[in-house]
Amino acid sequence: MNDVERLQESLASVVAGAGLYLEKVELKPAGRRTLLRVTVDLEDGPGGVDSDQIAAVSRDVSQFLDESPDAPAGQYVLEVSTPGATRELSESRHFRRAQGRKVVITTAEGEVSGRLESVEPDRLTLSIGGADQEIALSDVIRARMDVEL
Template sequence: MSEHSTTGPDDRRRLAELLGPVVEDAGLFLEDVSLKPSGSGLVLQVLVDLPEDSTGSVDLDRVAEVARAVSETLDRTDPVPGSAYELEVSSPGATRELTERRHWKRSVGRLVRVTPVEGEKFTARLLEVGDDGVVLQRSHQAKKGMAPKLLEPETWAFDAVRRAKVEVEFTD
């Protein structure tokens, strides 16, 4: 849950218990739920993603479908008694931060920007995800215009990575 959220642990758990099955019935994963102040009201943010073993991203039709189902459930249960709120249902962006093992698993094959606990930032291809870490493959371009050379895959423990984020790739 983000640091600017007004959702307490009990509220978050209650909302997740209410909305988790609705999101799962739509074939998605409930990534996060939070209630935040916005102007004179509140925004109930629901973040959904594909299941861990899926590749690709959540398309807008699926987000709209799950938003309707979530809205219907909320209308029946009044989860924020006495408060008006706006519902926002979204999915992680193309450049999502990799904070949990499941995020890494969903990003196998993608380029990731890694900030290690020690050393310089680097970009590498995510090859595989294990229980304790990941296998990354960097590339080196000797001269501009030349094809990059793939370096040997490296194993990185999760606790050796301070921060990681998916990079957007542009192809020719």
């Protein structure tokens, strides 16, 4: 098991204890230090992670790492964040989290943009210009959330 996998395994329960889901752990060199990026999200369904939740889970992760042999060696910078407003959507859970939001989906037939109305096990329903369009999940090549201004 490499360092990232070990951290992912160790931090999953800490993040879950804060009522969140551990999306990803990254370790990257940053000069003389290491950047430890921990990406958290809600487990499922629509909604968002608020700043109080981020602050609380950041404290929990920091405290855990202070006492853990799995913490990165040497100096490191801890960054705890969410996937962001334009996150890639690659798992069913990601699509369920994006329900009600604007998305951009690429299929073999091109790119479509619309509001993600519903997510079924095998298909998505987008509202595009007031009309619904179904897209099979198996046809999705790439998808991401789109920023609404």
